[in-house]
Amino acid sequence: MDIEIICLHENKKILRELEKSLKQLSLQSLQISKTQSMQTAHRKLKQNLQKNKIIALANDLSQCDCPTFLQKISDDFPQVAQILLVNPKETENLLPCFNAGNIQYCLSTLDLANETHLAVNKALAKLTSGEQDNKPSSHTKSELEIAQEIQKSLLKPPAPQFKSVEAYCYSNSAKLVGGDFYTYSGFENKQALISKINFCIGDVSGKGISAALIMATCLSQIDASFALKFRPEERMAYLDQKLTPYTSPKKQNCAASIVELSATNSNFPIAKIANAGGIPPYIKKKNGDLVNSKTRGFSLGVGFGSKLGYKAKSFPLAKGDSIVMLSDGVVEAVNPQKELLGFDGVETLLQSCPAELSPKAAVEFIRTEVEAFCDGEENQDDLTILAIKLV
Numbered sequence: 084m085d086i087e088i089i090c091l092h093e094n095k096k097i098l099r100e101l102e103k104s105l106k107q108l109s110l111q112s113l114q115i116s117k118t119q120s121m122q123t124a125h126r127k128l129k130q131n132l133q134k135n136k137i138i139a140l141a142n143d144l145s146q147c148d149c150p151t152f153l154q155k156i157s158d159d160f161p162q163v164a165q166i167l168l169v170n171p172k173e174t175e176n177l178l179p180c181f182n183a184g185n186i187q188y189c190l191s192t193l194d195l196a197n198e199t200h201l202a203v204n205k206a207l208a209k210l211t212s213g214e215q216d217n218k219p220s221s222h223t224k225s226e227l228e229i230a231q232e233i234q235k236s237l238l239k240p241p242a243p244q245f246k247s248v249e250a251y252c253y254s255n256s257a258k259l260v261g262g263d264f265y266t267y268s269g270f271e272n273k274q275a276l277i278s279k280i281n282f283c284i285g286d287v288s289g290k291g292i293s294a295a296l297i298m299a300t301c302l303s304q305i306d307a308s309f310a311l312k313f314r315p316e317e318r319m320a321y322l323d324q325k326l327t328p329y330t331s332p333k334k335q336n337c338a339a340s341i342v343e344l345s346a347t348n349s350n351f352p353i354a355k356i357a358n359a360g361g362i363p364p365y366i367k368k369k370n371g372d373l374v375n376s377k378t379r380g381f382s383l384g385v386g387f388g389s390k391l392g393y394k395a396k397s398f399p400l401a402k403g404d405s406i407v408m409l410s411d412g413v414v415e416a417v418n419p420q421k422e423l424l425g426f427d428g429v430e431t432l433l434q435s436c437p438a439e440l441s442p443k444a445a446v447e448f449i450r451t452e453v454e455a456f457c458d459g460e461e462n463q464d465d466l467t468i469l470a471i472k473l474v
Contacts, residue, residue, distance in 0.1 A: 262298045
């Protein structure tokens with residue numbers, strides 16, 4: 084197995100001893116001092132880390148913002164197995180972070196330099212044999228399961244009840260909790276001149292608990308905005324400004340797209356689509372033609388969109404036409420050969436989706452095709468699909 088050990092420690096003597104032992108095992112090491120900023124450490128990781136490597140963190144992490152560092156590793160290198168080499172007294176505050184982030188680790192002591200070689204050997208043997216220590220305790224697991232139930236309860240029912248359109252929503256987290264979501268709002272009234280229905284999907288950067296917390300904030304702000312009379316592009320600018328105070332401390336953001344269906348009583352709707360860093364929604368015509376909305380914009384919570392603005396595009400629709408909204412978990416689905424489904428694959432998939440399918444059947448078709456492409460490879464990203472059809 085090709086292994087790269089990355090050590091985080093401020094004691095140069097211990098680093099030298101650890102590096103010496105690693106060389107005896109024909110292992111490469113990258114030294115990152117805890118006195119370096121997290122940005123510097125993370126940059127060094129991105130420059131040096133390859134897929135399917137192992138990260139080992141040396142013992143004294145008491146002065147380092149280790150949970151933040153580990154969260155960034157988990158978010159950016161989800162397929163990396165990770166070992167924690169640390170004295171037991173340092174682990175108490177770190178284990179919840181590891182368990183919540185679903186990070187693999189082993190525990191070993193490194194008190195004496197002459198024990199380093201043995202500790203590394205034992206930890207590697209333990210990890211490669213599949214005996215990871217990071218089996219969440221029943222207490223931790225119970226809390227995460229409760230968090231999952233709460234998060235799911237924040238989402239609206241998957242099949243909204245509108246007369247002029249059918250819709251179906253699906254969202255699944257790669258971990259127990261995640262950052263994807265969907266929502267919708269609207270009114271239909273025969274006595275009203277105009278009916279409006281809004282659909283939105285969002286994807287908060289990162290994974291796990293940190294993404295889930297921001298997801299709840301984004302969802303509440305978006306739902307609250309539906310009570311305000313905005314055009315889609317105005318709504319995006321408003322949300323960017325509202326969310327920035329919540330996302331900026333951890334440099335997170337929310338990719339989102341909004342589809343507004345508006346119509347007078349005598350005409351079929353027009354779809355107005357605005358996008359903030361998400362996957363552009365697709366329009367599937369009744370005759371089978373597929374149209375990419377090609378909408379773009381800055382992700383919400385960055386602060387650029389509220390200053391520079393967003394642009395919405397309008398698409399006339401007819402009975403039998405459909406709209407498909409996706410999160411990047413579909414585009415970034417990976418097969419055993421480590422190949423991405425990608426935008427070309429998504430468009431091929433959507434073109435093969437029968438136009439006569441109901442929204443629920445279309446969502447199931449997309450899910451089945453994505454699973455077939457992955458062929459057993461675990462999806463590392465949250466997955467959200469929303470299908471809308473005029474009836």
